Amino acid sequence: MIKHLVSAAVALLPVALSAPIHAKDRTGYRAIATGDFARAERTLVAERRIFPNRPELMINLAAVYLRTGRAAEANALYSKVLTQPATLMELPSGRAVTSHQVASTALASIGSTVAVASR
Known part of the structure; x- marks a missing residue:
C-alpha cells in the first residue's frame, strides 16, 4: 500500500502529504500549511484532473x-473518499491510519460544527 503522511497541523483537520519536502507540492500541503488556500485549491484541482480518486x-x-x-x-469530498478503497496513511507520530x-x-468534525436548519 502507498503510505502518505497525514498532518493535523492546520486547524486540527487532516491534511495529507505524499510528496517529499523537496519535490513540487502536488498535494497542496505546503500551501495549506502556510494559509495560501487559493494556491492549494489550484494545485489540487489540477492534480485531481489527472488523479481524480487519490484520497x-x-x-x-x-x-x-x-x-x-x-x-x-x-462533506462531499470526504464522503467520496469513503467510496474508494482505503489507503494506508502514516501520521507524523508514526501511527498508521x-x-x-x-x-x-x-x-464527524463537520457534523459537530455545521448547524442544520429545519422548519
Missing part, C-alpha cells in the same frame, strides 16, 4: 473547502 488530494481539497467556508463541498479513518473523523 490525499480529496482530503486536502476538502480541508481547503472547510477553511474557506464551503462545508457542503468538503487509513484514508477512511481520516475522512470519517473529518466528517
Whole structure:
C-alpha cells in the first residue's frame, strides 16, 4: 500500500502529504500549511484532473473547502473518499491510519460544527 503522511497541523483537520519536502507540492500541503488556500485549491484541482480518486488530494481539497467556508463541498469530498478503497496513511507520530479513518473523523468534525436548519 502507498503510505502518505497525514498532518493535523492546520486547524486540527487532516491534511495529507505524499510528496517529499523537496519535490513540487502536488498535494497542496505546503500551501495549506502556510494559509495560501487559493494556491492549494489550484494545485489540487489540477492534480485531481489527472488523479481524480487519490484520497490525499480529496482530503486536502476538502480541508481547503472547510477553511474557506464551503462545508457542503468538503462533506462531499470526504464522503467520496469513503467510496474508494482505503489507503494506508502514516501520521507524523508514526501511527498508521487509513484514508477512511481520516475522512470519517473529518466528517464527524463537520457534523459537530455545521448547524442544520429545519422548519
